[in-house]
Amino acid sequence: MNEVLKALHFRHACKKFDPNRQIPVDDLLAILECGRISPSSFGMEPWKFVVVQDRTLREKLRKACWNQMQVTDASEVVVILARPEDVKPDSDFVKYKFSRRNLDPDAEKAYLARYRNHLETEIEPIMSYYAWTSKQCYIALANMLTAAxxxxxxxxxxxxxxxxEVEEVLExxxxxxxxxxxxTLGYRAxxxxxxxxxxxxxxIEYR
Ligand SMILES: Cc1cc2nc3c(=O)[nH]c(=O)nc-3n(C[C@H](O)[C@H](O)[C@H](O)COP(=O)(O)O)c2cc1C
Structure with a gap:
């Protein structure tokens, strides 16, 4: 079986973690790196990964997460934040993301116009910016789960x-x-x- 399939067969939604086992820091960093380099629509990277390590915060977070024990018992818990405001076409964030492509000014302007048009005609009529950015956060999520x-x-x-409540806990x-x-990340019990x-x-359907 190829390595990716092996990993995907190994992966389960782990309900019970061994509270005494920590994952190595290098592994955590490698997993986060897989999130960081994930693909996103127009390269906007509309996310942030918050690794919550403070024990008191984790206790509070658990309460906000249906009191699920994974939140306190796993080695690490990561909250993925979406950036719905930043991806709006007039934002400095969008301008910066386009500027780093080093396009000539006309090409950059055309690309930005295409971006605006796509959002206005295809995204805004059917979903919120929170939904659009969250969909992309889930790509990063999947990559990090598979990497783990x-x-x-x-x-x-x-x-x-x-x-x-989660937003309040994390301010x-x-x-x-x-x-x-x-x-969450850790080792199964x-x-x-x-x-x-x-x-x-x-x-699966073929046409
Ligand atoms: C977006 C998403 C949210 C989920 N939320 C929870 C959750 O809050 N608690 C939990 O125990 N499992 C959660 N799960 C795990 C699913 O229940 C699980 O992936 C599904 O039942 C299939 O089982 P498996 O992943 O072990 O193969 C979630 C899965 C996904 C993809």
């Missing part, structure tokens, strides 16, 4: 939280950042439950 699994590290994605400036999703998946014939 490839090094034998367990994880749990967590969407079971009260968004406002997130809701104008610039909003919580997209949370995940005991066996994982079997992976339940639909057959390929149900979820």
């Amino acid at each position: 699994a490839a090094t034998g590290i367990d994880s749990c994605p967590i969407e079971g939280f009260h968004k406002k 997130i400036d809701g104008k610039q950042f909003e919580v997209a999703v949370v995940f 005991g066996e994982q439950s079997p992976q339940l998946r639909s057959d390929a014939s149900e979820v």
Whole structure:
């Protein structure tokens, strides 16, 4: 089996972590790096990864996350923030992201116009900027979960939280950042439950 498939078979949403095992710092950094270099629409990187290590904060975070024990028992917990305001076409953030491509001024202007048009015609009519940026945060999430699994590290994605409470605990400036999703990293305590998946014939179609 190829290495990626092996990692994906290893990965489970780990419900019970060994509270006494820490993941090596180098592994944590490598996992975060896989998030950092993830792809994003127009290269906007509309995310921030907050590694919550303070024990008191983690206790509070657990309460905001449906009291899920993974939040305190796993070695690490990471909160992925989306940047819905920053990706709006007139922002300095967008201008900076385009400027680093070193395009000639006309090309940059045309690219920015295409960006604006895409957002106005395809994104705004069907979803919020929070939804659009969060979708991209989930790509980074998936890469980090797979990266963890490839090094034998367990994880749990967590969407079971009260968004406002998580933002209060972390004193997130809701104008610039909003919580997209949370995940934990560590080592399993005991066996994982079997992976339940639909057959390929149900979820893959060729035309
Ligand atoms: C976006 C997302 C949010 C999730 N939130 C939670 C959660 O809050 N708590 C939890 O225990 N599992 C959570 N899960 C794990 C799923 O329940 C799990 O991935 C699914 O049941 C399949 O099981 P497996 O990942 O172990 O194969 C979440 C998964 C995803 C992708």
